[in-house]
Amino acid sequence: MSRLVFKRYSSTITTKSTPSKAHHHQPIPVSSFPSGYLLTGVHAGVKKKAGALDVGVILSTSERPTSAAACFTRNAFKAAPVIISEKILGENVGRARAVVVNSGCANAVTGAQGIEDAWAMAKETDALLSPNSSGLPPTTSQTLVMSTGVIGQNLPISKILSAIRSQRDGSQQTLGNDFNAWERAAKAFMTTDTFPKLRARKFNINGVEYRMAGMDKGAGMIHPDMGPPALGPLHATLLGCIMTDAAISPRSLQRALTYAVERSFNSISVDGDMSTNDTILLLANGAAAEKDGVKLKEIDEGTDREAFEVFKRELTDFTIDLAKLVVRDGEGATKFVTVTVKGAPTYEDAHRIASRISTSALVKTALYGEDANWGRVLAATGSVPLSSPLHANKVSVTFVPSDGSIPLPVLINGEPEKVDEARASEILSLEDFEILVDLGGGETAEAAQYWTCDFSYEYVRINGDYRS
Amino acid sequence: MSRLVFKRYSSTITTKSTPSKAHHHQPIPVSSFPSGYLLTGVHAGVKKKAGALDVGVILSTSERPTSAAACFTRNAFKAAPVIISEKILGENVGRARAVVVNSGCANAVTGAQGIEDAWAMAKETDALLSPNSSGLPPTTSQTLVMSTGVIGQNLPISKILSAIRSQRDGSQQTLGNDFNAWERAAKAFMTTDTFPKLRARKFNINGVEYRMAGMDKGAGMIHPDMGPPALGPLHATLLGCIMTDAAISPRSLQRALTYAVERSFNSISVDGDMSTNDTILLLANGAAAEKDGVKLKEIDEGTDREAFEVFKRELTDFTIDLAKLVVRDGEGATKFVTVTVKGAPTYEDAHRIASRISTSALVKTALYGEDANWGRVLAATGSVPLSSPLHANKVSVTFVPSDGSIPLPVLINGEPEKVDEARASEILSLEDFEILVDLGGGETAEAAQYWTCDFSYEYVRINGDYRS
Numbered sequence: 001m002s003r004l005v006f007k008r009y010s011s012t013i014t015t016k017s018t019p020s021k022a023h024h025h026q027p028i029p030v031s032s033f034p035s036g037y038l039l040t041g042v043h044a045g046v047k048k049k050a051g052a053l054d055v056g057v058i059l060s061t062s063e064r065p066t067s068a069a070a071c072f073t074r075n076a077f078k079a080a081p082v083i084i085s086e087k088i089l090g091e092n093v094g095r096a097r098a099v100v101v102n103s104g105c106a107n108a109v110t111g112a113q114g115i116e117d118a119w120a121m122a123k124e125t126d127a128l129l130s131p132n133s134s135g136l137p138p139t140t141s142q143t144l145v146m147s148t149g150v151i152g153q154n155l156p157i158s159k160i161l162s163a164i165r166s167q168r169d170g171s172q173q174t175l176g177n178d179f180n181a182w183e184r185a186a187k188a189f190m191t192t193d194t195f196p197k198l199r200a201r202k203f204n205i206n207g208v209e210y211r212m213a214g215m216d217k218g219a220g221m222i223h224p225d226m227g228p229p230a231l232g233p234l235h236a237t238l239l240g241c242i243m244t245d246a247a248i249s250p251r252s253l254q255r256a257l258t259y260a261v262e263r264s265f266n267s268i269s270v271d272g273d274m275s276t277n278d279t280i281l282l283l284a285n286g287a288a289a290e291k292d293g294v295k296l297k298e299i300d301e302g303t304d305r306e307a308f309e310v311f312k313r314e315l316t317d318f319t320i321d322l323a324k325l326v327v328r329d330g331e332g333a334t335k336f337v338t339v340t341v342k343g344a345p346t347y348e349d350a351h352r353i354a355s356r357i358s359t360s361a362l363v364k365t366a367l368y369g370e371d372a373n374w375g376r377v378l379a380a381t382g383s384v385p386l387s388s389p390l391h392a393n394k395v396s397v398t399f400v401p402s403d404g405s406i407p408l409p410v411l412i413n414g415e416p417e418k419v420d421e422a423r424a425s426e427i428l429s430l431e432d433f434e435i436l437v438d439l440g441g442g443e444t445a446e447a448a449q450y451w452t453c454d455f456s457y458e459y460v461r462i463n464g465d466y467r468s
Numbered sequence: 469m470s471r472l473v474f475k476r477y478s479s480t481i482t483t484k485s486t487p488s489k490a491h492h493h494q495p496i497p498v499s500s501f502p503s504g505y506l507l508t509g510v511h512a513g514v515k516k517k518a519g520a521l522d523v524g525v526i527l528s529t530s531e532r533p534t535s536a537a538a539c540f541t542r543n544a545f546k547a548a549p550v551i552i553s554e555k556i557l558g559e560n561v562g563r564a565r566a567v568v569v570n571s572g573c574a575n576a577v578t579g580a581q582g583i584e585d586a587w588a589m590a591k592e593t594d595a596l597l598s599p600n601s602s603g604l605p606p607t608t609s610q611t612l613v614m615s616t617g618v619i620g621q622n623l624p625i626s627k628i629l630s631a632i633r634s635q636r637d638g639s640q641q642t643l644g645n646d647f648n649a650w651e652r653a654a655k656a657f658m659t660t661d662t663f664p665k666l667r668a669r670k671f672n673i674n675g676v677e678y679r680m681a682g683m684d685k686g687a688g689m690i691h692p693d694m695g696p697p698a699l700g701p702l703h704a705t706l707l708g709c710i711m712t713d714a715a716i717s718p719r720s721l722q723r724a725l726t727y728a729v730e731r732s733f734n735s736i737s738v739d740g741d742m743s744t745n746d747t748i749l750l751l752a753n754g755a756a757a758e759k760d761g762v763k764l765k766e767i768d769e770g771t772d773r774e775a776f777e778v779f780k781r782e783l784t785d786f787t788i789d790l791a792k793l794v795v796r797d798g799e800g801a802t803k804f805v806t807v808t809v810k811g812a813p814t815y816e817d818a819h820r821i822a823s824r825i826s827t828s829a830l831v832k833t834a835l836y837g838e839d840a841n842w843g844r845v846l847a848a849t850g851s852v853p854l855s856s857p858l859h860a861n862k863v864s865v866t867f868v869p870s871d872g873s874i875p876l877p878v879l880i881n882g883e884p885e886k887v888d889e890a891r892a893s894e895i896l897s898l899e900d901f902e903i904l905v906d907l908g909g910g911e912t913a914e915a916a917q918y919w920t921c922d923f924s925y926e927y928v929r930i931n932g933d934y935r936s
Contacts (some may be wrong), residue, residue, distance in 0.1 A: 065647070276846070361829070365927070459928075463829070
């Protein structure tokens, strides 16, 4: 709408070229993708650019029941796809066999039409599934829905539905389980992302090898706070979808996801803004849960705690990997910074301080300027109300380089160090480094980590004229 | 320290010249200043620039006892002047006769030396006062201390002490009560401020005319959360000092200030960062509390509630005026935006949402880009946990121009309006406007206001190389 007129600094701004972030997207061996899934990404025309993938479809083809878990935004203005997916997941008691996603339009603040459109996307995707072996009532859907993009506009729904329908037609069908299919699906999630975000890993439980793969997208409005269904709503657009061929009960799948999301997607910040559409979905289809030709029972926390803990740990590590990709591709980001807070009275205290430092505009502009301005880190730390008082004379701050060289303490027990500025510059000029804040509560105290990026001219440029 | 290298966008950035903000600083008639005060600002050499005023002194010369009240940062890393001032005010049970301030160095995170230096500033200023008629024990001080500037560096204390001492020497003394003296004091508060912030007003209580004048400074690290002494610590640098010639008891003065600060300085945000030094001081010396030649008793909430309410209202309006000046001069700011939230379940809910909108990086970059992006306003609104659930279908958002022309509704009862984009551009291109969010709780529900500015390239520039 409005013409963005940029202000005076052209004459004073010299430039530093930002290297492409695309190297964070690497091909993954086909053998790493979980069995029993078909995926694709197609161009429906939600995005204006010719050929840009904007609708993704993910189907579970396993003959076993597929468990599903989700974490949704806690924003009070939940988008239609969030409302519909939460409803479907509830009605199906943690089962679902498909996911459909569109980028380019968030289907948020779109009233009754928006709900109808999200429901139509789910139903159209159901038609791609093999005849129902799920035992679900025909009144509901087996598809979870995600949308991301501009708020307050209706979806071009007929374009989206015919794109989904194209996958029923042999000549146009692009569904597959190779790298190309997974990458197409990942690309269909992208908005202001500069590269598709796709990862995969293998893991073992009780001697059986399973696989897990997933994709996510982010870039802006990234400061998620997601809870399990029915915990209530949020708004920022982070979308992610993870698939595994392990068999795990719906209840345990949800518990593992809730734990993992708190330590991964709920511990990243690009700009401190929470979206109406944030959604992380997790499917477990049991396609590989077989040993010596015998189908294994679903893993459940109650009956096999050890197996559950292995799964939870693998999932947490995997979600952290995916979450970090979002920060690396943060709008205008030139730095990837880990904020670690240790020695805190509780995990929540540590997490709250890490979040505050990670969202401080002054800290983030200092990171952009490569300035070891620990005063701003300290001010942010001190501004957080805690469960018990902070002892200023026990707090230490250290800048830790990512290249394995010696860390640089800047504050020890509340006393500023004489800082070697050349060394500080060296560390701050790295693309990756860590800010370590020790509140001095000792090794038995709690710790939390957050991942953030810097605040640049480019961030202001991207968000000053997003709608234009 | 680090050399700030700016990034690629020079070629894409066209410029818009930012008009000087200095017109917000206007001369004030001498008759508007309260009686019984002497002020000055001098160059001590804390600031490098030759002649830049960096030490301010304010003395009460009234023969009546001077009441003093304060609100200090709640940051856990309280700067030395905050610790000392809080202690002195406590020991004196709400009495003080002088204020000393320095800019250029915050005396924060400076350990035992910092405490000693703040104490020395107070003692040196005591020596400028007429022989003690305060009845205070000689072990404490009658001076409150404020500092602002870089964190983690010791004050050049001997330069500061000799600057204060110069005011005892007839030839160099510049203390006065004219516009020039008040302006010099206001200039001594400035750091990245582009103009001194000085205001004055007259008011009547029970037929007696009183005056109130004050100054403040801000620019960056502005998101105060200040409480009365002993409520605990914060960190951002907002400093302000208000003087009146009314007579009011220390207890009632503190209550009025706490109320006023919540609705003024604690309702502004430049960058969402809270400082270690935030301090607002208020002196009431009773120099004008005389009617028909008879000295009036101190106003007290217990004995004259009506007079107290008048004073509280005048003070609140005055602190809002001063607080707005800080936002107008926010680092890199090109817009002055009022955020009003009404129809909320409680004042705290309304205040929390207004604060969240005012600090949203996405909202603030959209303001800079003059984009009526109500989706971001809504996302910020929905991300705040409230005392009772928000009804998305009752929420309305309106852009209100400051020129008295017709407001533009963009969302009514949760439904997006067909927005006239030309009209939206017209409003958003104004320097001043209001974002009005109505949660739909009706006219009896609670409301709160916040004042904020936009987020510009200039903000990133200023804070990317502040220390360099």
